[in-house]
Amino acid sequence: MDITFLGTAAAEGIPFPFCDCPTCRHAREHRGRNVRRRQSILIGGDLLVDAGPDLYASCADLGLSLTELRYALITHSHPDHFQTVNFAFRQKGFRLQTDLRPLTVVASPLVFAKWGGAGVSDDSAALARVSCLPNDRLSLPPYRVHAIEATHIAEAMNYVIDDGRHKLLYASDTGLYREHVWETVKDHRFDAVIMECTLGNRTRGPTHMSVGDMKTMLARMRELGCIDDSTPVYATHFSHQQVEPHESLSRMLLEEAGVHCAYDGLVVTL
Numbered sequence: 001m002d003i004t005f006l007g008t009a010a011a012e013g014i015p016f017p018f019c020d021c022p023t024c025r026h027a028r029e030h031r032g033r034n035v036r037r038r039q040s041i042l043i044g045g046d047l048l049v050d051a052g053p054d055l056y057a058s059c060a061d062l063g064l065s066l067t068e069l070r071y072a073l074i075t076h077s078h079p080d081h082f083q084t085v086n087f088a089f090r091q092k093g094f095r096l097q098t099d100l101r102p103l104t105v106v107a108s109p110l111v112f113a114k115w116g117g118a119g120v121s122d123d124s125a126a127l128a129r130v131s132c133l134p135n136d137r138l139s140l141p142p143y144r145v146h147a148i149e150a151t152h153i154a155e156a157m158n159y160v161i162d163d164g165r166h167k168l169l170y171a172s173d174t175g176l177y178r179e180h181v182w183e184t185v186k187d188h189r190f191d192a193v194i195m196e197c198t199l200g201n202r203t204r205g206p207t208h209m210s211v212g213d214m215k216t217m218l219a220r221m222r223e224l225g226c227i228d229d230s231t232p233v234y235a236t237h238f239s240h241q242q243v244e245p246h247e248s249l250s251r252m253l254l255e256e257a258g259v260h261c262a263y264d265g266l267v268v269t270l
């Protein structure tokens with residue numbers, strides 16, 4: 001499984017143009033891995049998780065095409081994760097020289113309710129919408145996907161993505177899982193985990209995670225046998241107000257929690 005991090009920031013991105021905090025100032029000056037677009041990952045060129053406002057720019061930066069995309073899993077409707085314009089421009093008139101394979105968009109019914117028609121012809125955009133609720137298991141060949149209830153907003157889901165060879169947990173956006181959610185997680189054995197660490201080590205909150213919350217989640221997963229000490233874990237979805245620049249953030253995450261700091265353009269091969 002090849003995983004490309006298209007963006008690794010929370011809602012405002014880093015640097016946030018309307019912010020003068022030290023992390024944003026540092027990112028403007030030093031750029032490189034300090035610059036983070038709004039979060040999204042691409043798996044194997046054909047499965048996208050989340051489609052936020054930076055999707056096109058991330059692909060342009062990284063030299064990636066989405067013409068082979070078959071599936072888009074949407075975690076929730078917050079605007080840093082879901083922008084309908086990404087799909088609207090798939091309509092035939094905007095890609096006269098390109099035939100696209102159908103794209104199955106998987107999301108909560110609440111996301112689709114907000115999406116509505118939005119001027120997009122699903123036929124012309126080669127879209128199929130598939131409603132999904134927490135605990136649902138979907139077959140999206142070659143992938144099998146299990147939706148996990150997140151602790152975030154009403155419809156938010158995390159996803160277990162299995163390509164037949166490796167199994168990934170994508171845990172963003174979420175706070176600590178509620179007790180009953182572990183029943184749906186406990187039978188999985190993950191080859192890698194991507195987990196949000198929006199709040200860094202500066203604060204705590206119920207609907208996002210700090211590095212302390214990550215440690216709590218990972219300890220529970222080890223206890224249940226979902227991961228072991230060698231399972232790679234990547235932190236992502238960073239808020240400029242809560243984290244240091246990339247280098248010191250990376251060091252802190254490794255020292256405090258033994259996890260890797262994702263950055264835009266990072267490719268992980270399982």
Ligand SMILES: [Zn+2]
Pocket residue numbers: 010011078080081173237
């Ligand atoms: Zn978010």
Ligand SMILES: [Zn+2]
Pocket residue numbers: 016019020021022023024025240241
């Ligand atoms: Zn800032």
Ligand SMILES: [Zn+2]
Pocket residue numbers: 076078152173
């Ligand atoms: Zn969110």
